[in-house]
Amino acid sequence: MKIKNWIYLFYTTLLLGGMVGVFTGVIIEREQYINFLREGLALDILFSVFWLFGISLIFSLISQMGFFAYLTVHRFGLGMFGALWNPVQWLLIAVVYFDLIWLRYINFAEGEGILPYILTASFLLVVGLVVAYVKSKATNKGAFVPTLFFIVVVTTLEWFPVLRINDAKYLWLMLLPLLACNIWQVLILHRLTGTTK
Template structure:
């Protein structure tokens, strides 16, 4: 990817994170902000929106760090495990999904509380991962399904860990949706930017050859 295209990729992902967090923030924390709309306190609403947008930029940067880290890990995995890498990724996906239920239940469950409510987060992550992986297959090839699912489940969960450890429900949902959307955006849009980079390189090569 050329530097110009990378900057474009970086900035558009930032906007995705900021806008998504601004929307999701008002939805998941509506009970904190509903009085602002009831009283038409537009300056307060704009200040909250600006704050949420800034938080979304941070979430986007975390997402991008995770994405480029995964690209490196994926190359290492292919080099080390070769044809077994897909199997390793499936095992890791199952392990992370199990941990999202088991360890959160062990750490935060109240006495007598059932385990069923702790499957909610797992369902969100898994459904999002399956949908994005299916879309990735349509835009590329069948071999992209498992890596895409791995990225959406395992990498998103790793990026999400700081909030999961605090276990504040509003922050859990506030962070997970922007992360999922930013991760999905990067995964699905990357081929377009790679193609744009290839076109730019061809143009530069043509200019050099002509001179």
């Protein structure tokens, strides 16, 4: 990848993460922003949006580190496992999906059912499947499993700091910018490197 393409990827991913984070935060805290508007507290709105943008930039940087780490791990995986690398990735996807449900449920559920944990993990899996399908159509069938692995497993690893807290507000505030950045990076990479179908 050329330096100008890497710079483009860096700044567009950064900006995308910041914007998605602001949008997510405003939606999550919409009542607070409505109150700010009613009371004419424009400065509070500005500071709050600035804070959301700043923290989302951090999430974007985490996403970018995860992306380049995965590109390295993927090459090592191909070298070490060869043709078995795809089955290994499928196994890891299944383990992470199961753990995202079960471990969170046994650690955090307080009289609630397992359904919310299934829905959260399934949301990530479905997004991963859709993105992997789009990527494989744009490049080749061999891109499906690596893309799914990246979206499910790597996003979960990047998301881990808030998974430990289990605060619904922060779960979504971090997940959506991470997902947006990861999806953008994986779908734009083949265009930047000239490896389109």
